Each structure stands twice: as structure tokens, then as C-alpha cells.
Amino acid sequence: MGATLKDIAEKSGYSITTVSRALSGYDDVNEQTRQHIIHVANALGYEPNLPARHLRGLSTQTIGMVIPANDQTFSAHDFFSQLLTGVGDAASRERYDLLISTQVPGEEEMAAYRRMVRGNRVDGMVLARTRQHDPRIAYLHEQGHPFVVSGRSAPGEPNDYPFIDVDSQAGLRILTEFLIELGHRRIGLILPPEDIAYTDYRHNGYREGLAHRGLEYQADYVVHGDLLRSGGYRGAQRLLDTHPLLTAIIACNDLMALGTMSAIQGRGLQVGRDVAVAGFDDIPAAEYAHPALTTIQQPIYEIGQRLVHMLLAIIRGEDLPESQILLQPKLVVRASSGPKIT
Amino acid sequence: MGATLKDIAEKSGYSITTVSRALSGYDDVNEQTRQHIIHVANALGYEPNLPARHLRGLSTQTIGMVIPANDQTFSAHDFFSQLLTGVGDAASRERYDLLISTQVPGEEEMAAYRRMVRGNRVDGMVLARTRQHDPRIAYLHEQGHPFVVSGRSAPGEPNDYPFIDVDSQAGLRILTEFLIELGHRRIGLILPPEDIAYTDYRHNGYREGLAHRGLEYQADYVVHGDLLRSGGYRGAQRLLDTHPLLTAIIACNDLMALGTMSAIQGRGLQVGRDVAVAGFDDIPAAEYAHPALTTIQQPIYEIGQRLVHMLLAIIRGEDLPESQILLQPKLVVRASSGPKIT
DNA sequence: CTTGACATCCGAAACGTTTCGGGTTAGATT
DNA sequence: AATCTAACCCGAAACGTTTCGGATGTCAAG
Incomplete structure (x- = not known):
């Protein structure tokens, strides 16, 4: 199917070596020869066989x-x-x-x-x-x-x-302190699964924020969720079932925050009035959400x-x-x- | 660096051929031999060199x-x-x-x-x-x-x-007729760039919808936009500048519809009351938009x-x-x- | 004892490229 | 006329794999 160096060599009358060198721009081939070879190559629709190149150990790009x-x-x-x-x-x-x-x-x-x-x-x-x-x-x-x-x-x-990372410990601290400043005292937290590397950073940030403002850490205000909407929904249900007096919930990513908002709205409560919600990431949907989502921005x-x-x-x-x-x-x-x- | 068939062959005392055949499950190699070879291969951390395989013309998966x-x-x-x-x-x-x-x-x-x-x-x-x-x-x-x-x-x-395609001509007809049924008479349209294949289908669907309901097609109610939010924003501005009496705008994808909503809101008008907006695609953001976006669903x-x-x-x-x-x-x-x- | 069948193994070629280490020629220099 | 140089070209090996076409040895059947 595809033309090879050999085909070009036969058609142009030069050797495979010369064809190869002509096409890859070496200077030990006559300019006229090069033009001729390039011409033949184009006529045959030559495209180099990448696997063959890679086999020789060249870059795969x-x-x-x-x-x-x-x-x-x-x-x-x-x-x-x-x-x-x-x-x-x-x-x-x-x-x-x-x-x-x-x-x-x-x-x-x-x-x-x-x-x-x-x-x-x-x-x-x-x-x-x-x-x-x-x-x-x-x-x-x-x-x-x-x-x-x-x-x-x-x-x-x-x-x-x-690596490149966002200091998500600082992020969660900022978020927590911000909510406390708004007057919240009972703040739920929906963490990522335990095996994610940043889970502990965010958990720590939350604790730091509470500590800075003199609030007690309550382990049962904290649950884990997968990082999807559904996980946020379930996490919020669990939190609100066991602690109906929570006035704010932080979800550790925006997708879960959106699920959290659904759960709150599904209970006939109003996000931002009855329960404050915040997320993490600032994905495009955060801006369009209803109400729009308070979050920590990551320049992904x-x-x-x-x-x-x-x-x-x-x-x-x-x-x-x-x-x-x-x-x-x-x-x-x-x-x-x-x-x-x- | 990486171990090759040759390395395994030397270490195990068999030939490259046999090693190759053992590892790829041919039945003309003794089961004990195969086990031994597999063992050596694992010990060396063997992983087949894909470019070499592809060079032989095998599937690239x-x-x-x-x-x-x-x-x-x-x-x-x-x-x-x-x-x-x-x-x-x-x-x-x-x-x-x-x-x-x-x-x-x-x-x-x-x-x-x-x-x-x-x-x-x-x-x-x-x-x-x-x-x-x-x-x-x-x-x-x-x-x-x-x-x-x-x-x-x-x-x-x-x-x-x-191919798989959605009948977007029907889609735009349905959308147009739906808006007319709601009472709209002056409906703007923001089309994709001219060179996109489905542009004409959507344009035709719009015309069909108007014709079905006995409305005249007005060429200057129609503009083109890139398929991004910014294009929707600019397109809506252009339409509303020249035709302030439009009561509805259809954007040919949701991203442009979101831009259209921004433009309308930026003029102090209310989407859904002063100007109706509809899109195409039903991307996730459509549901979260404020107000949520009426659109044509494509199961992308x-x-x-x-x-x-x-x-x-x-x-x-x-x-x-x-x-x-x-x-x-x-x-x-x-x-x-x-x-x-x- | 010969033959055939079977199980097991292997050498060598092939895939298409790059590159090392030359070779040939023409013209210039001695 | 011999030597050198520069310009241009090429053969062959190598990358790691698969596979065709056997080769070898063993054992049972004739």
C-alpha cells in the first residue's frame, strides 16, 4: 500500500541510503538529486513508517x-x-x-x-x-x-x-475560614476517597481553618465521597440526615458540590440561605450552576x-x-x- | 534498558523463535518449557517492543x-x-x-x-x-x-x-416550531461557520419550521458565529443591535447559546421573559445554566x-x-x- | 528394521528505517 | 603524472519482532 524508501529508490535510480539522506536534509547529497527525490517521494505519496523509525530508537514525538x-x-x-x-x-x-x-x-x-x-x-x-x-x-x-x-x-x-500542584491545604483553610467569617459554626465536609493523595491535605486544611478560628473539629461532620456528582449527593444526604443543623457544606471538588446542591434542594431547602455550599476546582459548570458555586480556583x-x-x-x-x-x-x-x- | 526476546532466549537457553512462540501461546512448545520461559520473562520485566511488532504489520490496537x-x-x-x-x-x-x-x-x-x-x-x-x-x-x-x-x-x-449523525434538520425544525407555538414571530438564528457540514441542515430546518407555520424567512435574522461562547455573545449582540424586536434566538450549539444569554443579560434583559433562548447539544452545562437551557439533545x-x-x-x-x-x-x-x- | 506420526524446537528472512564506514569520480594541486 | 581533496553516493548492519519452512528425536505401528 504505502510507498517506502525502497520504492522511491527504485523509481529514482538512487540507493535507499541516499533517498533517506536526501529526505532528512543531510548536506552530502546534491541539491538536484534531492529535488528529484523529493519530487518522486511526493508523487508516490510517501509518508515515513513511524514504527520503523521508533524501532531504531528515534523519538516517538x-x-x-x-x-x-x-x-x-x-x-x-x-x-x-x-x-x-x-x-x-x-x-x-x-x-x-x-x-x-x-x-x-x-x-x-x-x-x-x-x-x-x-x-x-x-x-x-x-x-x-x-x-x-x-x-x-x-x-x-x-x-x-x-x-x-x-x-x-x-x-x-x-x-x-x-510536579505541579495547588496548595489545597491552604485552599481548604481559606474556604473554611471564609465560611466561619460568614457566621457558620457547623460546617460539614465531603472528602475524596481515602487513597487520593490530596485528601489528607484538604482534611488538614479544614482542621486548620477551624483551629484558627477557635472551633472544635467534629469527626462526624466529615464523610467521604467518590469525586462525582452522585457521591456529593449521597454524602450530603448522609450529613444532613445525621446532622440537620449543619449550616454549611464544603465538597472537595465542584462535581460533588453540585451533587450537594441537588441534595439540599431536594429536601426543599435553599442553597445559600438554609445551607451554604462551596466546592473546589472552579470548573466551567461552577459558574453556570444555580446558584453559582463558591469555590477554590485551580488553573487546570x-x-x-x-x-x-x-x-x-x-x-x-x-x-x-x-x-x-x-x-x-x-x-x-x-x-x-x-x-x-x- | 528493556529486556528483549534475545535476552530471554540467552537466559533460558532456548531460541528466540521458541521464546516468541511460548509467550504468544502457540501449542507447539512444551508446557514446561513455556512455564520456564514465562518465568524468565517476568524476572527480566519483559514487555514486548510495540514498534517492532507494528513494523511487522501487526495490529496497533x-x-x-x-x-x-x-x-x-x-x-x-x-x-x-x-x-x-x-x-x-x-x-x-x-x-x-x-x-x-x-x-x-x-x-x-x-x-x-x-x-x-x-x-x-x-x-x-x-x-x-x-x-x-x-x-x-x-x-x-x-x-x-x-x-x-x-x-x-x-x-x-x-x-x-x-457515520452516525443526528438529524439536525429535524432538530432545528422542532425547535423553531416550538418557539412559534409559544407565540414568537421574530426568531433570530446563530448558525455555525459556513464550512461546517451541518450548517445547511440546521439552516434548512429553521426555514422549514417557519414555513410550516406560515412565517416568512428573513435573511437578516440569521448570523454566523464560531462555535464558542464568545461567538454566541457577539452574534446575539449583532442581532439585537440590528433587530431589537426579536423575541427569541436560537443558537446552533449550547456554547453559543450560553454566550447569547450573557449578551441578553448584559443588556439588562431577562432570558425567557424578554428574549427566549434555545441551543443544540444538551451538554452538561445546559442543565446548570441560569436559567437552564432549552435545547436539542444529542447523545454524544x-x-x-x-x-x-x-x-x-x-x-x-x-x-x-x-x-x-x-x-x-x-x-x-x-x-x-x-x-x-x- | 523401516516408516510415519507426533512433539518439540530452531534458522533465517522479513518488516522500513537510519547510520557507520566506507567507495568512486572529477578536478585541483604538486 | 601522481597525489590530494571535495562532492556525492552506497552497502550492510542494526533495531526487535513474527513466521515460514524445516530439523531433530522419540515412539508406536507395520
Whole structure:
């Protein structure tokens, strides 16, 4: 089907070597010859066979990324969509493609990493949503394969790799103190699953916020949820069933905050008046939500782009000025947190 | 770095051939031998070199997709996020990976297609957002490479390929008639750019709807916008500047509808009371918008999944029962279209 | 004892590219 | 006339895998 160097060589009367060198711009081939070869190549619709190149160990011009598929069918976390877009756009500008595998965390997921790394399909990997004792990081480390991470290790674990993360401990502290300042005293918290690396940071931030303002930490104001709307819905139901006097709920991502709002509204209560709600991420839907969602902003798209630049620097052997970046979170106040109460 | 068949062969005392055959499950190798070889392979952390396999012409277990990057930096169309998720989830279940390249339509984009197809990197392609006289379809046709399409050709062009599309002509007719039934007589329309294949279908549907109800088509009630929020915003401004008496605006996708709502609200008018708004797609944000958006639902995620199943059937040489699927659109009425007016 | 069948194994070629280490020629220099 | 240089070209090996077409040895049947 596709024309090869050999075809061009035969048609043009030169050797495969010369054809190869002509097409890749070496200067030891006559300019006329080169033109002729290029002409023949175009006529035949030649396109280099990439696997053959990669077999020779040349760059694949490809970045790999494994994204977690969720429970059932749906993996459209807004977070990953945005990250992926940032990564994709930046990669495209550097003439890199993306190899994507969506996998449920577990053995299959590790296999996907192995296929990409040891299978020689990518120059580097972008890793997201770190977990406690993350086996993916251990693997990439051991392989010595270039990689960058969105998010850092859980508190207490080593951070011996390049990453970009938002200081979500500070984020939750700010959010908690903000709600306390509005007059709230009983604030529920819906955390991510325990194995997510940032869960403890956010938990700590919440505790810090309470402590700063002299409030007692109540363990039963805190529940865990998957990171989806449904998890937020169920978490809020659980909190409000057991503690109807809560006046505010913080969900650790916007999707769960949206679920929380549904649960509150489903009970005939009004978000922002009866119960204040806040989220984390500032995904596009946060702005359009009704009422609009008070949240902590993470520049996800930009993080995606910067991760690519870091990764390419590593691949190219340049040394990067900053390899561990901790961004400061930004509070975005909208209607869902309601007015000051008394 | 990575162990090869040769390494395993040396370590185990068998030939490369036998190692290869043992690992790929041929039955002409002694079971004990196989166990031994598998053991050695695991000990060395063997992972097959994919490029070498692909060079031999074996399946790449990869589906390619080129997604359009928009104007400046941002390509996070909700539409593509959802489609990508559907494609990714279905592919994952069939043990396929995705090769993604984001490209601005044009020469670079075609080059990306060539790299994937002729460069032998994918078994098949998923193509989305068809354009008039789409060169990508022509190319894939000519190459005889398996592909499926989300969307069909513009009216009058041949549809000689497998696709899934929503009957958006019917969709716009339904939407238009619905607004007329609510009492609207002056309805603006914000179309996609002219070169998008479905633009004419939607334009025709709008005209049909008017005609059915005995209303005159007014060419200056119709403008074009890019498919982003900003385009909807600008389009609505233009319409309302020139025709302040419009009582309804249909935007041809939800993103533009959201922009339209901003424009209306920015003029101190109320969406659903002063001006009715409707969109197309039913992306998640439509439900959360304020007011919630009346729109035509497209099952984008499911389309993504079904496209993968069609594509894999083609790749495997099975014949598919249906290769050209036209889905019926569904009207979703929410607050943005307002009540009946008199 | 010969033959055939079976189980097990392997050598070598092939996929398409890049690159090392040359070779050939023509013209310039001695 | 011999030597050198520069310009241009090419053969062959290598990357890691799969697979075709045997090779070898063992054992049962004739």
C-alpha cells in the first residue's frame, strides 16, 4: 500500500541510503538529486513508517497519559477534560501527539503504563491524580522514564519527582475560614476517597481553618465521597440526615458540590440561605450552576500546558528552573455560599 | 534498558523463535518449557517492543483521532470532551488505546492524518465535525483506511462512508416550531461557520419550521458565529443591535447559546421573559445554566461508543448491520425558552 | 528394521528505517 | 603524472519482532 524508501529508490535510480539522506536534509547529497527525490517521494505519496523509525530508537514525538475511567461508564471528569485540553494544546504546538489510555485503577492500569513506557511508544508520560503510595510513580521512577505529575504525594511521602500542584491545604483553610467569617459554626465536609493523595491535605486544611478560628473539629461532620456528582449527593444526604443543623457544606471538588446542591434542594431547602455550599476546582459548570458555586480556583488548563513544557525539557535533557511547583489557590466567591448569617 | 526476546532466549537457553512462540501461546512448545520461559520473562520485566511488532504489520490496537484546536488556545469544546470520553471508554473496553492529535484545520491537520494513517500508527480513525468538501474524508477514502465519522456530509454531497449523525434538520425544525407555538414571530438564528457540514441542515430546518407555520424567512435574522461562547455573545449582540424586536434566538450549539444569554443579560434583559433562548447539544452545562437551557439533545457520549464499535467491526472485517445511522433528535424544554407569550 | 506420526524446537528472512564506514569520480594541486 | 581533496553516493548492519519452512528425536505401528 504505502510507498517506502525502497520504492522511491527504485523509481529514482538512487540507493535507499541516499533517498533517506536526501529526505532528512543531510548536506552530502546534491541539491538536484534531492529535488528529484523529493519530487518522486511526493508523487508516490510517501509518508515515513513511524514504527520503523521508533524501532531504531528515534523519538516517538508522543506523550502518554493514562486517565482513570470511573466506576461505571463515565469518565468525563471535567477536571480531566480540562487537563487533557491543556496538555493537548501545548503538545500540539511542540509537534507532539498524545497517546491516551483510559483505565480503571488497578492491574490493567499498570499494564497500560508498561505498554507505553517499556513498549517504547512514548517519549514521556503525564500522570495525574496521585494516590497514596502510588505504584505508578514507583514504576516510572524505577524505569527512569521521563514523567511529570499533576499533584504531589500524600503528606509524609517523598516528592522526588517533578510536579505541579495547588496548595489545597491552604485552599481548604481559606474556604473554611471564609465560611466561619460568614457566621457558620457547623460546617460539614465531603472528602475524596481515602487513597487520593490530596485528601489528607484538604482534611488538614479544614482542621486548620477551624483551629484558627477557635472551633472544635467534629469527626462526624466529615464523610467521604467518590469525586462525582452522585457521591456529593449521597454524602450530603448522609450529613444532613445525621446532622440537620449543619449550616454549611464544603465538597472537595465542584462535581460533588453540585451533587450537594441537588441534595439540599431536594429536601426543599435553599442553597445559600438554609445551607451554604462551596466546592473546589472552579470548573466551567461552577459558574453556570444555580446558584453559582463558591469555590477554590485551580488553573487546570494552564497546569496541563506547563506540565508539557516541563516534560519536554526533561526529555530534551535541558534542566528546568523549577521542577516542583506549588501554586497558591484563589477563592472565588459566588452565590452558593450565601450572605453573612447571624 | 528493556529486556528483549534475545535476552530471554540467552537466559533460558532456548531460541528466540521458541521464546516468541511460548509467550504468544502457540501449542507447539512444551508446557514446561513455556512455564520456564514465562518465568524468565517476568524476572527480566519483559514487555514486548510495540514498534517492532507494528513494523511487522501487526495490529496497533490503537484508534486515531484528530481534534480541532480552536482559534487561540482553547479547544475544550464540551462536545469533543464528551465524544472523546465515549470513544475512550469504549476503546478501553476493547483493549484499544487512543492516539490524539489536536490541530487547527488546514495543512498541518492533514499532515497529522497522514502521519497516523500512512505512518502506520493506528488501525482506524474516528473523524468528527465534518466540513463541506471535507478533504479528510477524501483522503481516508483514497487510502482505504478504516474510518467512521461523527456527522455526515453537507446536503448534496455523497455519503459513501459509515457515520452516525443526528438529524439536525429535524432538530432545528422542532425547535423553531416550538418557539412559534409559544407565540414568537421574530426568531433570530446563530448558525455555525459556513464550512461546517451541518450548517445547511440546521439552516434548512429553521426555514422549514417557519414555513410550516406560515412565517416568512428573513435573511437578516440569521448570523454566523464560531462555535464558542464568545461567538454566541457577539452574534446575539449583532442581532439585537440590528433587530431589537426579536423575541427569541436560537443558537446552533449550547456554547453559543450560553454566550447569547450573557449578551441578553448584559443588556439588562431577562432570558425567557424578554428574549427566549434555545441551543443544540444538551451538554452538561445546559442543565446548570441560569436559567437552564432549552435545547436539542444529542447523545454524544453514546455516539462515541457506537462509533468505536462500528470502527472495530470494520477493522475486523465483520460486516455491520447498519453503517449509516441517523438518530432522531429530542427536544428538552427548560426555563430559557420562557412561557407562552401573547 | 523401516516408516510415519507426533512433539518439540530452531534458522533465517522479513518488516522500513537510519547510520557507520566506507567507495568512486572529477578536478585541483604538486 | 601522481597525489590530494571535495562532492556525492552506497552497502550492510542494526533495531526487535513474527513466521515460514524445516530439523531433530522419540515412539508406536507395520
